[in-house]
Amino acid sequence: MKNTAITIRGLRKTYGQQTVLDGIDLDVPAGTIFALLGPNGAGKTTLINILSTLTKPDEGKAAVNGHDIASERDAVKMSISLTGQFAAVDGMLTARENLHMICRLSGFSSSGARARTSELLRLFDLEASAGKLVKTYSGGMRRRLDLAVSLVARRPVLFLDEPTTGLDTVSRRALWKQITELRDEGITIFLTTQYLEEADQLADRIAIIAGGRIAAEGTAQELKSRIGEERIELLGDDEELLAAYATDGSLQDIRRTLNELAGKVSPETRIRLRKPSLDDVFVALTEAKPFEGVLR
Amino acid sequence: MKTVQTVQSVPARKTSLAITNAVFVGRSIRLSLRNTEALIMAIVLPVMLMLLFTYVFGGAIDPGGDYVNYVVPGIILLCAGFGSSSTAVDVSQDMTNGIIDRFRTLPIRSLSVITGHVAASLARNLLATGVVIGVAFLVGFRTSAGFLEWLAAIGIIALFILALTWLFAAIGLVAGSPSAASGYGFILLFLPYLSSAFVPTATMPRWLQGVANHQPITPVIETIRSLLTGSPIGHHAWLAAAWCVGILLLALLWSVASFRRKAGHR
Ligand SMILES: Nc1ncnc2c1ncn2[C@@H]1O[C@H](COP(=O)(O)OP(=O)(O)OP(=O)(O)O)[C@@H](O)[C@H]1O
Ligand SMILES: [Mg+2]
Numbered sequence: 001m002k003n004t005a006i007t008i009r010g011l012r013k014t015y016g017q018q019t020v021l022d023g024i025d026l027d028v029p030a031g032t033i034f035a036l037l038g039p040n041g042a043g044k045t046t047l048i049n050i051l052s053t054l055t056k057p058d059e060g061k062a063a064v065n066g067h068d069i070a071s072e073r074d075a076v077k078m079s080i081s082l083t084g085q086f087a088a089v090d091g092m093l094t095a096r097e098n099l100h101m102i103c104r105l106s107g108f109s110s111s112g113a114r115a116r117t118s119e120l121l122r123l124f125d126l127e128a129s130a131g132k133l134v135k136t137y138s139g140g141m142r143r144r145l146d147l148a149v150s151l152v153a154r155r156p157v158l159f160l161d162e163p164t165t166g167l168d169t170v171s172r173r174a175l176w177k178q179i180t181e182l183r184d185e186g187i188t189i190f191l192t193t194q195y196l197e198e199a200d201q202l203a204d205r206i207a208i209i210a211g212g213r214i215a216a217e218g219t220a221q222e223l224k225s226r227i228g229e230e231r232i233e234l235l236g237d238d239e240e241l242l243a244a245y246a247t248d249g250s251l252q253d254i255r256r257t258l259n260e261l262a263g264k265v266s267p268e269t270r271i272r273l274r275k276p277s278l279d280d281v282f283v284a285l286t287e288a289k290p291f292e293g294v295l296r
Numbered sequence: 297m298k299t300v301q302t303v304q305s306v307p308a309r310k311t312s313l314a315i316t317n318a319v320f321v322g323r324s325i326r327l328s329l330r331n332t333e334a335l336i337m338a339i340v341l342p343v344m345l346m347l348l349f350t351y352v353f354g355g356a357i358d359p360g361g362d363y364v365n366y367v368v369p370g371i372i373l374l375c376a377g378f379g380s381s382s383t384a385v386d387v388s389q390d391m392t393n394g395i396i397d398r399f400r401t402l403p404i405r406s407l408s409v410i411t412g413h414v415a416a417s418l419a420r421n422l423l424a425t426g427v428v429i430g431v432a433f434l435v436g437f438r439t440s441a442g443f444l445e446w447l448a449a450i451g452i453i454a455l456f457i458l459a460l461t462w463l464f465a466a467i468g469l470v471a472g473s474p475s476a477a478s479g480y481g482f483i484l485l486f487l488p489y490l491s492s493a494f495v496p497t498a499t500m501p502r503w504l505q506g507v508a509n510h511q512p513i514t515p516v517i518e519t520i521r522s523l524l525t526g527s528p529i530g531h532h533a534w535l536a537a538a539w540c541v542g543i544l545l546l547a548l549l550w551s552v553a554s555f556r557r558k559a560g561h562r
Contacts, residue, residue, distance in 0.1 A: 030302075052401050056561050073561065077403040078305050088398035092327050104319045105402050107307030133330075149398070156303035186303045 005188035011060035022212030035203035091135030320412025342375035370493025387468030388477035462547035512539035
């Protein structure tokens, strides 16, 4: 049984003078949700495009579902679905026609394609506008159709590049639920997102890419503990941060800290107990050299 | 760690090339039918040109009134040019708006998306040619052609459309945007005017005759003219076939190479 859905070793990609990926190593366990985070231009889309055989790496190796992305591209294509960062649907066709076309191209019979199309229209709440030309769709509807189209075939590995960008809260929740269900069926999901709480809630493991390399990788909990413990924060009148003290979160430790503060600050001062968030991790890992990836 | 069941791909089989092609031909025909403006232009414009040439210029060019018989083959080719030029735009649109990446991640031969546009262009143009011939009869066109001559004429027209369409497809593949594609395509549409389409080349200045006699459109037009009106065919037929096949092969190679460069593994 293979336990690793995606293996990446020493992957490099350069566009002209600009090194976008500078030696990426990653292992994504099968049947998990893996989130790739990183600032704009960090190379998330580039990495997904390489893994889905759209782009050639300059150096390094990668395997998806056990198939080499350079020498076994047909086998990789049979193993993946992709929702790219920008919707890839045909505006001059209706939603139903788009889905039917991709069903047929994915290997469904004519009647199988019709059944799968109806199923996906229902699942993505597109039945009411199924017969309208996609060019008349709103951005979020287009996005939903794009997601539906990439779920036409059932493949062991699913790439989602910023899947929830532009979705309203209800659609986003629905998508989270679908992604979790797919994971529970054993499908590996590799996604990128700019919403860190999304990665926090959804992903089994998270990697942060910055400066062309993986700056950190682990569970949300592991990443958070890397940058410190819980803190007691003192707040001013406008909720601004006056001071912060590390704590292990236990009653005795908090009591000790508060006792020490008792004489020093006014009794009106407000306090807050704060756990490190993924935002803190992200900022700590990427802020130091915010434009390195772009300027190199 | 809990054990993970292995996920099987469903559908497990790759789509056959025949189905892939059929799907893309169907898609392109549907797009052609939806792009009503282009479709109407492709039919109305040649018809208007024909009326213009027969009724407005015709009297001056050939006061005997036989001009319609002379000009019909030229109009048919002009029509083929108009109709296939939109292939450049269709192809360029597909290459630039993101959908090509969807096709490229599917386990199919993605070049078929271009084949689909070419097939639709052939269908569209043959339809337009039919309309033009129909109108020609209404305005006095008379032919001596029998069944075999018609068959040969339609064959050479289809071959010409195919060659031209692949040429426009290649232009669409190399153009940076749909509007650039439409611009480049426009240049080709001038070629019929520099041929024997509307006036015999003997009436042109000597330097222009050199161009007009040796460009591909002239033998194609002369071949159609001979087949339909019974004028001597001479070596035109072979020249026309050679030109069309030559252009077709070059355009095919150019298209495939450009497609590899733009949409292969890069
Ligand atoms: N085809 C290309 N040619 C030249 N440069 C490119 C190309 N594709 C990407 N780049 C550059 O590579 C860098 C990484 O781009 P990429 O799209 O992978 O970033 P990203 O992490 O997905 O960013 P975002 O969060 O904005 O989506 C960018 O600086 C971009 O300009
Ligand atoms: Mg991106």
